[in-house]
Amino acid sequence: xxxxxxxxxxxxxxxxxKKLTERxxxxxxxxxxxxxxxxxxxTGKPARLIAKVGDRVExxxxxxxxxxxxxxxxxxSAAGTITEIGLWPHPDGTFKTAVRIAVERHSPHALRPRIxxxxxxxxxxxxxxxxxxxxVVGLGGAAFPAHVKLSPPPDVTIDTLLVNGCxxxxxxxxxxxxxxxxxxxxxxxxxxxMRALGVSRAMIGIEQNKPDAVEALTRTLPADxxxxxxxxxxxxxxxxxxxxxxxxxxxxxxxxxxxxxxxxLVQNVASVGTIAEVFETGLPLVERIVTVTGPGVRKPSNLxxxxxxKLVDLLDACGGVxxxxxxxxxxxxxxxxxxxxLNAPVLKGTTGVVVLTARDxxxxxxxxxxxxxxxVGACPVFLNPQLLGSLAQAGRYEDMVAAHLNxxxxxxxxxxxxxxxxxxxxxxxxxxxxxxxxxxA
Amino acid sequence: xxxPRWLITASPHLAAADSTPRIMWSVVAxxxxxxxxxxxxxxxxxxxxxxxATLGAVLTERVFGRSGTLLDGSATITGLLxxxxxPAGLPLWMALVGGVFGIGFGxxxxxxxxxxxxxxxxxxxxxxxxxxxxxxxxxxxxxxxWWSLAGDNLAVPLMSGTVVxxxxxxxxxxxxxxxxQTTALADLALGSTGGSLxxxxxxxxxxxxxxxxxxxxxxxxxxxxxxxxVAVLATPLHMxxxxxxPGAAFMLLSGGLMLGAVYMATDMVTSPVTDAGCWVxxxxxxxxxxxxxxxxxxxxxxxxxxxxxxALVPFINRATQPRVFGSKRPAPGVT
Numbered sequence: 176x177x178x179x180x181x182x183x184x185x186x187x188x189x190x191x192x193k194k195l196t197e198r199x200x201x202x203x204x205x206x207x208x209x210x211x212x213x214x215x216x217x218t219g220k221p222a223r224l225i226a227k228v229g230d231r232v233e234x235x236x237x238x239x240x241x242x243x244x245x246x247x248x249x250x251x252s253a254a255g256t257i258t259e260i261g262l263w264p265h266p267d268g269t270f271k272t273a274v275r276i277a278v279e280r281h282s283p284h285a286l287r288p289r290i291x292x293x294x295x296x297x298x299x300x301x302x303x304x305x306x307x308x309x310x311v312v313g314l315g316g317a318a319f320p321a322h323v324k325l326s327p328p329p330d331v332t333i334d335t336l337l338v339n340g341c342x343x344x345x346x347x348x349x350x351x352x353x354x355x356x357x358x359x360x361x362x363x364x365x366x367x368x369m370r371a372l373g374v375s376r377a378m379i380g381i382e383q384n385k386p387d388a389v390e391a392l393t394r395t396l397p398a399d400x401x402x403x404x405x406x407x408x409x410x411x412x413x414x415x416x417x418x419x420x421x422x423x424x425x426x427x428x429x430x431x432x433x434x435x436x437x438x439x440l441v442q443n444v445a446s447v448g449t450i451a452e453v454f455e456t457g458l459p460l461v462e463r464i465v466t467v468t469g470p471g472v473r474k475p476s477n478l479x480x481x482x483x484x485k486l487v488d489l490l491d492a493c494g495g496v497x498x499x500x501x502x503x504x505x506x507x508x509x510x511x512x513x514x515x516x517l518n519a520p521v522l523k524g525t526t527g528v529v530v531l532t533a534r535d536x537x538x539x540x541x542x543x544x545x546x547x548x549x550x551v552g553a554c555p556v557f558l559n560p561q562l563l564g565s566l567a568q569a570g571r572y573e574d575m576v577a578a579h580l581n582x583x584x585x586x587x588x589x590x591x592x593x594x595x596x597x598x599x600x601x602x603x604x605x606x607x608x609x610x611x612x613x614x615x616a
Numbered sequence: 617x618x619x620p621r622w623l624i625t626a627s628p629h630l631a632a633a634d635s636t637p638r639i640m641w642s643v644v645a646x647x648x649x650x651x652x653x654x655x656x657x658x659x660x661x662x663x664x665x666x667x668x669a670t671l672g673a674v675l676t677e678r679v680f681g682r683s684g685t686l687l688d689g690s691a692t693i694t695g696l697l698x699x700x701x702x703p704a705g706l707p708l709w710m711a712l713v714g715g716v717f718g719i720g721f722g723x724x725x726x727x728x729x730x731x732x733x734x735x736x737x738x739x740x741x742x743x744x745x746x747x748x749x750x751x752x753x754x755x756x757x758x759x760x761x762w763w764s765l766a767g768d769n770l771a772v773p774l775m776s777g778t779v780v781x782x783x784x785x786x787x788x789x790x791x792x793x794x795x796x797q798t799t800a801l802a803d804l805a806l807g808s809t810g811g812s813l814x815x816x817x818x819x820x821x822x823x824x825x826x827x828x829x830x831x832x833x834x835x836x837x838x839x840x841x842x843x844x845x846v847a848v849l850a851t852p853l854h855m856x857x858x859x860x861x862p863g864a865a866f867m868l869l870s871g872g873l874m875l876g877a878v879y880m881a882t883d884m885v886t887s888p889v890t891d892a893g894c895w896v897x898x899x900x901x902x903x904x905x906x907x908x909x910x911x912x913x914x915x916x917x918x919x920x921x922x923x924x925x926x927a928l929v930p931f932i933n934r935a936t937q938p939r940v941f942g943s944k945r946p947a948p949g950v951t
Contacts, residue, residue: 430942508629542636543730548889556941587628601626
């Protein structure tokens with residue numbers, strides 16, 4: 176059994192910066208006048224469009240269906256009329272096909288009445304199909320379709336469900352508030368997932384800096400199931416799948432393999448809560464909780480946001496940005512990416528929006544590597560970022576693969592500790608992209 | 617066209633507080649007490665010699681280095697450390713030449729900060745020792761007034777002959793090696809002995825090193841393994857023959873060992889990047905120090921021990937890579 180203080184080796188300790196929103200209760204954002212829903216919001220194939228311009232849609236109506244197994248449908252997040260289907264700024268910096276809906280005034284939160292299946296009566300396969308139909312993806316950032324994880328291939332046996340409540344990214348409090356305010360929903364989601372997977376054991380991992388979340392989930396633990404809450408050491412990246420598995424079970428996911436190969440499935444608490452909602456209310460994934468925070472936001476908040484809300488509307492709902500705001504980051508500050516166009520919408524996988532002022536933005540000045548070895552001591556997967564960095568600068572991408580570039584998860588620990596401010600994680604990301612291009616060519 | 621409202625930078629968007637210039641300048645700051653101790657014992661000559669070495673290093677960096685690299689502080693460290701390895705009575709021009717050589721041939725020819733294989737201060741010192749062996753081993757004894765200059769400080773460049781007639785004495789290590797004479801440990805610890813400027817005051821150097829280790833500006837494993845190795849090797853030898861082999865405390869406190877272990881071997885650029893490698897590196901230095909001191913032709917061996925191990929750092933790095941998470945082996949060393 177893991178000790179209460181269990182963790183993984185290496186990693187870093189960035190400032191938590193969660194004070195701004197960790198005690199701010201979740202509130203519901205009013206509907207914006209327009210929502211924009213890209214067909215590609217998840218890992219895998221974009222959804223296939225079934226709606227057309229001019230259609231009047233209700234909240235929860237399907238706009239696009241899953242295109243194959245590695246895909247996930249997209250639903251209307253507000254009632255209104257489709258005004259345009261075309262390219263629209265995507266948070267990843269490109270333009271992607273998206274459905275624009277002019278939202279009706281007084282758009283109802285309620286859905287079109289429909290029959291909600293009782294989950295207790297469903298088989299594992301029916302449960303997974305319902306999860307896919309509701310468009311549930313991982314809400315922790317990567318947006319991996321939930322039903323794919325719930326359908327392990329027949330040669331793989333999963334014995335434990337791990338629920339990820341670490342939220343090790345600084346600033347973000349989405350998962351924290353979810354656990355504090357909706358612990359029963361999280362527990363129901365765990366129950367449903369355990370049934371869908373046929374596992375008898377579940378563990379919830381939460382960093383020790385969230386004692387109220389630990390308390391809430393411990394208080395609501397089911398008496399009839401083997402579910403346990405574990406407080407983990409505060410250490411970045413504790414919430415990285417492989418690190419969490421090691422901390423909770425002592426198992427190590429082999430290089431190039433997935434968590435299921437060591438018999439576990441990891442799901443983020445927000446996703447678990449959403450799965451419960453699907454069966455409680457029939458609500459597909461049309462809204463999510465987003466932390467809007469950072470020194471550049473006037474009123475830092477935890478909001479329930481319709482998927483597809485434009486960032487500009489979301490920031491307005493939080494009092495707008497300060498005059499010296501300079502950078503808007505989607506996700507946490509360690510792994511999140513900056514956006515240039517605030518017309519880009521909130522996606523299913525958007526955990527938070529962090530606005531930094533000019534003072535918080537790192538100066539773009541690098542010094543030569545002094546081989547201090549701080550990066551080597553920080554890398555949670557035991558790579559040599561110093562060596563990888565010099566190979567990247569020399570353009571020796573194949574040699575980087577030999578030096579285990581593919582085991583790098585771009586957590587950013589190396590860049591974070593580098594006293595010479597060398598953008599190591601950025602170089603590794605660029606190398607991965609370049610290698611993919613070379614493979615495609 | 618106006619500048620775009622929103623910046624785009626790559627993740628991570630946070631950085632630890634340390635920066636390379638900050639590390640370098642805090643090392644410089646930590647050297648101030650050591651320079652002060654040297655000045656207390658050796659008089660203004662100490663300051664002049666250290667200043668001359670630093671001037672040589674800084675000027676060379678300014679003239680031949682890339683623009684702006686003076687501000688990173690690394691040349692200042694090299695100059696100060698080189699100065700601390702020199703005797704108080706050294707002609708100032710020699711100290712200056714040592715600084716020029718250390719930065720020019722110890723660092724800039726390799727490509728500047730981060731690229732050099734050998735510790736530049738020690739390379740400067742090695743050059744001086746080869747070029748001016750007598751001047752480098754002439755240690756003035758403290759006679760006369762504190763403020764009087766020692767030895768040949770003001771000698772004219774390249775002219776032989778002693779300008780000032782001064783009393784000279786041997787170092788504790790020299791006394792031990794060649795005359796079988798020991799020095800009181802208390803004198804060694806405090807620094808009231810003959811020797812180079814930074815060979816004295818082991819306790820102050822150790823305290824400054826602890827400050828740097830706490831701030832993570834040096835890897836404590838390096839000095840710890842060097843000092844432990846020297847102590848572990850010296851103790852049994854001393855028990856066998858106490859007149860030939862000095863005890864552990866004498867070995868640790870005498871000569872340049874403390875300065876070398878705390879400041880020279882821990883130079884980030886020329887030491888291993890892995891923690892395991894730091895242990896290997898330190899044990900190697902400690903063993904070489906003992907071998908050179910006890911069985912070599914020289915009384916002191918810290919400089920050559922560190923330079924030799926510097927050359928092995930790439931191999932140590934390669935051999936001590938940790939096992940990659942989720943695989944059986946460490947990442948293969950690519951060079």
